Amino acid sequence: MKIPPVKGTRDFYPEQMRLRNWIIDGWKNASIRNGFLEYDGPIFEYLKMYQVKSGDEIVEQLFSFEDRGQRSLAIRPEITPTLARMVNQQINSLPRPIKWFSVPRVCRAERPQKGRLREFFQWNIDIIGVDELIADAEVIFCSIDYMRQVGLSSDDVVAKISSRKMLAAILDLIGVAPQELTGVYTTMDKRAKLSDEAFEELLAKQLPDKQKQTEIIKLMAVSSIGEIEDIFELNEAAQAAVDELKELFRLLDMMGVSDFYSFDISIVRGLAYYTGVVFEVHDKLGELRAVCGGGRYDNLLKDFGGPSVSATGMGMGDCVLEILLENKGLLDSAREPLGVDYYIAALDKELVEASFEIAAKLRAKGLSAEFAYKPIKMKKLMKQASTLGAMHCVILGQEFIESKELVVKNMDSKEQENMSLDALLAQVR
Amino acid sequence: MKIPPVKGTRDFYPEQMRLRNWIIDGWKNASIRNGFLEYDGPIFEYLKMYQVKSGDEIVEQLFSFEDRGQRSLAIRPEITPTLARMVNQQINSLPRPIKWFSVPRVCRAERPQKGRLREFFQWNIDIIGVDELIADAEVIFCSIDYMRQVGLSSDDVVAKISSRKMLAAILDLIGVAPQELTGVYTTMDKRAKLSDEAFEELLAKQLPDKQKQTEIIKLMAVSSIGEIEDIFELNEAAQAAVDELKELFRLLDMMGVSDFYSFDISIVRGLAYYTGVVFEVHDKLGELRAVCGGGRYDNLLKDFGGPSVSATGMGMGDCVLEILLENKGLLDSAREPLGVDYYIAALDKELVEASFEIAAKLRAKGLSAEFAYKPIKMKKLMKQASTLGAMHCVILGQEFIESKELVVKNMDSKEQENMSLDALLAQVR
Numbered sequence: 001m002k003i004p005p006v007k008g009t010r011d012f013y014p015e016q017m018r019l020r021n022w023i024i025d026g027w028k029n030a031s032i033r034n035g036f037l038e039y040d041g042p043i044f045e046y047l048k049m050y051q052v053k054s055g056d057e058i059v060e061q062l063f064s065f066e067d068r069g070q071r072s073l074a075i076r077p078e079i080t081p082t083l084a085r086m087v088n089q090q091i092n093s094l095p096r097p098i099k100w101f102s103v104p105r106v107c108r109a110e111r112p113q114k115g116r117l118r119e120f121f122q123w124n125i126d127i128i129g130v131d132e133l134i135a136d137a138e139v140i141f142c143s144i145d146y147m148r149q150v151g152l153s154s155d156d157v158v159a160k161i162s163s164r165k166m167l168a169a170i171l172d173l174i175g176v177a178p179q180e181l182t183g184v185y186t187t188m189d190k191r192a193k194l195s196d197e198a199f200e201e202l203l204a205k206q207l208p209d210k211q212k213q214t215e216i217i218k219l220m221a222v223s224s225i226g227e228i229e230d231i232f233e234l235n236e237a238a239q240a241a242v243d244e245l246k247e248l249f250r251l252l253d254m255m256g257v258s259d260f261y262s263f264d265i266s267i268v269r270g271l272a273y274y275t276g277v278v279f280e281v282h283d284k285l286g287e288l289r290a291v292c293g294g295g296r297y298d299n300l301l302k303d304f305g306g307p308s309v310s311a312t313g314m315g316m317g318d319c320v321l322e323i324l325l326e327n328k329g330l331l332d333s334a335r336e337p338l339g340v341d342y343y344i345a346a347l348d349k350e351l352v353e354a355s356f357e358i359a360a361k362l363r364a365k366g367l368s369a370e371f372a373y374k375p376i377k378m379k380k381l382m383k384q385a386s387t388l389g390a391m392h393c394v395i396l397g398q399e400f401i402e403s404k405e406l407v408v409k410n411m412d413s414k415e416q417e418n419m420s421l422d423a424l425l426a427q428v429r
Numbered sequence: 430m431k432i433p434p435v436k437g438t439r440d441f442y443p444e445q446m447r448l449r450n451w452i453i454d455g456w457k458n459a460s461i462r463n464g465f466l467e468y469d470g471p472i473f474e475y476l477k478m479y480q481v482k483s484g485d486e487i488v489e490q491l492f493s494f495e496d497r498g499q500r501s502l503a504i505r506p507e508i509t510p511t512l513a514r515m516v517n518q519q520i521n522s523l524p525r526p527i528k529w530f531s532v533p534r535v536c537r538a539e540r541p542q543k544g545r546l547r548e549f550f551q552w553n554i555d556i557i558g559v560d561e562l563i564a565d566a567e568v569i570f571c572s573i574d575y576m577r578q579v580g581l582s583s584d585d586v587v588a589k590i591s592s593r594k595m596l597a598a599i600l601d602l603i604g605v606a607p608q609e610l611t612g613v614y615t616t617m618d619k620r621a622k623l624s625d626e627a628f629e630e631l632l633a634k635q636l637p638d639k640q641k642q643t644e645i646i647k648l649m650a651v652s653s654i655g656e657i658e659d660i661f662e663l664n665e666a667a668q669a670a671v672d673e674l675k676e677l678f679r680l681l682d683m684m685g686v687s688d689f690y691s692f693d694i695s696i697v698r699g700l701a702y703y704t705g706v707v708f709e710v711h712d713k714l715g716e717l718r719a720v721c722g723g724g725r726y727d728n729l730l731k732d733f734g735g736p737s738v739s740a741t742g743m744g745m746g747d748c749v750l751e752i753l754l755e756n757k758g759l760l761d762s763a764r765e766p767l768g769v770d771y772y773i774a775a776l777d778k779e780l781v782e783a784s785f786e787i788a789a790k791l792r793a794k795g796l797s798a799e800f801a802y803k804p805i806k807m808k809k810l811m812k813q814a815s816t817l818g819a820m821h822c823v824i825l826g827q828e829f830i831e832s833k834e835l836v837v838k839n840m841d842s843k844e845q846e847n848m849s850l851d852a853l854l855a856q857v858r
Contacts, residue, residue, distance in 0.1 A: 065494030305431030324850030370464030
């Protein structure tokens, strides 16, 4: 009975697994370096967890099921609702600020396509309980810090930044009603992917008023914050939001990442819960979907039955990132075998057992050791040792039969030495 | 809206996450040291994957669901069927022997109880394509190697070993028909948990023949292989199976783990696919369920539509292991905070921004650095630094206002030094 894998999922054979570990370890290192602590939740939650605030796109893409107690559950499509639940549960005992990261496996019932699978890994970092803008700056800094660490430069990627608060204030100024906001945000979010005509047509469906359409088209054409101040007569709320964004940029400059970001009015973000700064990291060639995205979401904990506590965070999936790193030739080291300290092989059938014993003794000393189950010829032995990335070879041959001596070869220097097993074991720590 | 977590799942707050990582990293280290390569599969597969060979208990405990294309899927309750599928898919190109490990998250719709949850992590190691007994010995060695590594001694745990091949040969000798085998195995598997009376009653239900019952009761009472040879008139197949087990013990002795194992006739294993050596590691006090279990399963690849390739392996869950390690007081180091290289704090409000900048510069150099978002008093600063497990404190105070000098304090030696930011940055790599 031959059963295929499910479409849109991945099998991680050792080579792919090394790559996945390399990406995830990089995320973990960047998180720890930036002062975040790791957390995780269950792979499934109550279905209704994802119906609170995740937005229609995610709700439509849930893998949901009932358990034997007829409870409606769903595999997590993202971890932010779990984060909100966990923080709310211990809100009074958790030391603040809460700076947490996670690398959840998440599943979405999408149609598989380039950079989008039905199962992927998503790096999440969040700062909870810090109202100050420095937290937003730190989240953006941390994602750039990771990019730099894996070798991506400001020629390769850019963090495009805007503000939901600023958009809301200006849309209010233009006369867009609160109940029209969601529709207008969704349209604005699609701007970068649409032609001028298609955008204007879509916008007209959301906002019948010609004058308002014109204003929004004008807004979407700005390329700097200064332009916004020039074009619009800002009220207090709008000016405060604009000033906040300028302040964010000042903090990012101070943190040494001025090359890596730009203001971009088209960044809105699909998710329903953002309330302030929003950003996405894109490849500079604009060939791929966003590598990561995030922003401030000050109401989420409250939406999940907790107190009003501010929060800001970011999510980065592994699929688009891997394509980008591959395109830039940055995955070579990720694919190298991990290597073993010792590869032990016998040239003669009667000596094979001794190689088991030597391997077991080296392992018991904490060293990695692999052995050949069968006798092996010298040429194949050397080939196998280099396939395994072995640092040393231990060869059991004529010397072992005659005088119990092993031949220990350093695979780097190619030097070799005869020694007893005791001498070898004494030599390693 | 307050939504609880699903019963039988775990939230991993940073402290629990550290513990989980400590356990999983230990598994990974032991695997790599023993020459295994990591793989993983999807969190869900076609439902029928688990209806082939997993045994009734697992099939009853599946979380299954339909995707939008009406395909019947299930969250993985174990990874062995995925392993069989993956190996079969690339059977002709994979270098042999296949020595792979994985640490999958798996889910079973069980009633949650001590040591059994509906979601857990399970270390799996498997050797595929080696007929020789050394592969079975290596799997058992590797699980003992892990036990030793985390500080468990032969006073704490024991690997109880038996052989399905030997059981089958002796049951055949006794006259148990092939179609009666599964029922008898299931009964024998429960032996250790039952009183003599309960066991005999259950056995009588499976095997009406009084004479056969008596023989099985005699078999289940043996405490050494030698006893089996004394009690039964072994035929060729039974003697070969007994000799094989003796040979396994000789190999384990050679590998230096003679203190850690014993022959135990009551080890049968619930899973349907075992064909040879079977084993379980138990706590010596016998208070807990098995810590791990495994054995040889030579037909599984064939059952999944592949060629006839032999295999042997082991699985260890995190729940029972964690209870055991906790009971033995071996989790203290697992709970320690990871620590940061630098904790940067300002004593004065105007200096807070400079601490962001310093943190960003240290992080860009690859060091872990955390900072205080708000000005902090010296006493609280020292307390926070030790909570974070910081190696150094960088304090911005009067010296910084007067002469741009930082106070850098080594938290171990308690020595402190004044220096410029440039001097600090020059000092670290």
